[in-house]
Amino acid sequence: MIAEKTTQAFQWTYNENDQEFALHGSLRPQNAEELSGCISELEHSVANVSGKFYVNVRRLVRMNNVAFQAFACKILDLVHGRSDLNVHVTTSSVVGWATRKFAVLETMSDKITVSEYDSEFYPGQSFVEDSEFIHVLRTQTKLTWHHEKDLLRKHGLKPGMQVADICCGIGDFAVLMQKEFSPDRLVALDHSKSSLDYARQVAADFGIKGIDYVFGDAADMLLEDDQFDFVTCRHSLQVFDRPELILKELFRICKPGGRVYVSNEKNSHCLGEPRGESIQWTYNEVAKLWHHFDMDIEIGPKSRRLMLEGGFEDVTIGSFMVTSTDGDPQGFADVIASWKNLFAGKMASERGDDAAFVERFAKGFDDHIFAALHPKGYAGWPIWVASGRKPL
Incomplete structure (x- = not known):
């Protein structure tokens, strides 16, 4: 009661x-x-x-x-x-x-x-808050944006809306939404002070106005109920050990009739050729590594179920593949290199992995880079996108 x-x-x-x-x-x-x-x-x-x-x-x-x-x-x-x-x-x-x-x-x-x-709620916070990871996040957003700007329209984002970007990271996605959709209000919230500092500096340097950057806990936001027409939360449910609590807060701040949009990964589905077997082995191990730290980088396809269980209706889900043929293969390779440094470096070390495992683990990332840059090669990174409407 x-x-x-x-x-x-x-x-x-x-x-x-x-x-x-x-x-x-x-x-x-x-x-x-x-x-x-x-x-x-x-x-x-x-x-x-x-x-x-x-x-x-x-x-x-x-x-x-x-x-x-x-x-x-x-x-x-x-x-x-x-x-x-x-x-x-x-x-x-x-x-x-x-x-x-x-x-x-x-x-x-x-x-x-x-x-x-x-x-203790954010088991991976120390990893994602690393300031050295900022340039990687910017590259990732560049790779996903040309897919997402069209998907956002299909999922209901329109000019003039009240919008919130929760777990906004370094704020680059919020900037792109501001430029593309001209929301009437845009709040960007994150739990990383270093990321928000970077976001505010970029906004000041480039004269970007209209984004309210807020320090906050996505699982317990100091935002009032029923405020926003459209709420985004990208690549973030996978970082939390209890994603249902994040969805509950996203649901709460969304207006009745508004939509919540989430994107997440299933990292074991990353692929590449040549050297596909080595690449597949490594990304299967990535999933196990994240699970060790109570995070789920396989959560992407689970988004529909989580949203329906969270009370959303009219839930839409789909996926897209970021590939080495989208534009700049080197940008894609740079992202993979950053994953190698984080997953086969800091995270593997904290888990206590031995040298032989780390060598094989790292090789899969190197082979993925090789596939991305090979003139006849192909490398892919799949992302799931889902949105649901808050009932009237």
């Missing part, structure tokens, strides 16, 4: 099944009495709970000292008065002040714990 209460500035919910009390929005009361209803609901929620009680402040965007003192004192009172109760406060690294404030409670009682929700 989920109970929910709302005031003008903030909301609170209680999920009985999860024993979780969540605060949302902006808590800036002039005095503690203004919070009496919320505090009373907190006390009522705890009354029938034993064991661990969760207080979720991940989407609390503001909180003044009056509010913090009121809630901190109440949480301390609860654990002091109940031998059978422990309280766990969940914050988000996106809202840095919350962790700093609530961490004080851990020093005041060993029955209170505080953790950042997203510190």
